[in-house]
Amino acid sequence: MINGISINMYLMLSTILFIIGAVGVMARRNTIILFMCIELMLNAVNLLMVAFSTLHNDSNGQVFVFFIMAVAAAEVAVGLAILSMIYRNIKSIDTDLLTKLKN
Amino acid sequence: MVVFSRNPVNSVLYLVLTFFCIAGHYLIMNAQFLAVVHIAVYAGAIMVLFLFVIMLMNLNQESEPQKSPLLKLIAGVAGGLFLFVMVGALKGTEQINLTQYGHSDIGLVSNLGKVLFKEFLFPFEIVSVLLLSALVGAIMLGKKEIK
Numbered sequence: 001m002i003n004g005i006s007i008n009m010y011l012m013l014s015t016i017l018f019i020i021g022a023v024g025v026m027a028r029r030n031t032i033i034l035f036m037c038i039e040l041m042l043n044a045v046n047l048l049m050v051a052f053s054t055l056h057n058d059s060n061g062q063v064f065v066f067f068i069m070a071v072a073a074a075e076v077a078v079g080l081a082i083l084s085m086i087y088r089n090i091k092s093i094d095t096d097l098l099t100k101l102k103n
Numbered sequence: 104m105v106v107f108s109r110n111p112v113n114s115v116l117y118l119v120l121t122f123f124c125i126a127g128h129y130l131i132m133n134a135q136f137l138a139v140v141h142i143a144v145y146a147g148a149i150m151v152l153f154l155f156v157i158m159l160m161n162l163n164q165e166s167e168p169q170k171s172p173l174l175k176l177i178a179g180v181a182g183g184l185f186l187f188v189m190v191g192a193l194k195g196t197e198q199i200n201l202t203q204y205g206h207s208d209i210g211l212v213s214n215l216g217k218v219l220f221k222e223f224l225f226p227f228e229i230v231s232v233l234l235l236s237a238l239v240g241a242i243m244l245g246k247k248e249i250k
Contacts, residue, residue, distance in 0.1 A: 008193065010128075015189045017121075019182050026178035032111050032157060036118050039149065043125055046141075054132040059218040062137050066219070069144050070230045074237035076149050080156050081244035087160050 010051035017044035031086075035079055042072050111157050115150055122146050136212045 017040060024037030046065045053061025122145045129138035219227060 011193050019186045023178050023182035027175045050132055050134050059214055063219050063223050067230055074233055077237050077241040081241040085244050
């Protein structure tokens with residue numbers, strides 16, 4: 001095993017991943033890329049949770065990561081279904097065109 | 104790379120690369136089963152779903168509308184400030200070496216299964232109901248208009 005990895009490095013890595021995801025959500029208009037950035041943020045949290053689970057030698061964090069993965073899978077399935085329905089209606093997935101709830 | 108590539112297909116491929124890197128980190132931290140599940144779920148299922156939707160919508164051209172440069176600049180500045188605050192907050196924390204606490208069989212299937220089915224049985228059932236409802240909801244949303 002590799003020695004010398006401190007928890008701070010994982011804190012930094014997770015923070016950087018989360019910020020890349022957040023900037024992506026703020027800066028892009030493509031809805032699919034928005035979903036991918038949400039996945040990136042969830043993965044940052046997962047990584048940090050596994051890191052602390054290893055640090056404290058406790059399995060509960062890894063079980064929580066399972067639950068987060070299940071929730072992410074459900075969210076992506078429903079989100080992409082909604083997205084395909086929106087695309088069928090307005091022929092675009094631009095977020096700035098989705099300003100009306102009624103047609 | 105995920106954020107800044109114009110083509111969504113390239114973005115998906117970079118995201119798969121990122122997920123493999125995260126799975127490697129899980130392996131380093133002795134979470135073997137979680138690494139395998141991560142690759143199977145994310146790189147296998149979710150990314151294939153993304154690619155399928157992109158191909159279905161025929162979005163792999165580069166003519167995607169962009170936000171105005173001002174908004175991009177604002178997003179970059181906000182992200183940079185957030186990074187600055189987080190790094191400043193985390194810089195003074197204590198350096199704890201991760202692997203000297205590592206105990207090698209915590210991430211194996213048997214231990215995780217014991218914890219999952221002893222202490223987290225009720226959330227496990229709730230997650231199964233959630234997945235079922237997401238399945239039904241996705242099918243309902245995905246099919247054509249109900250006459």
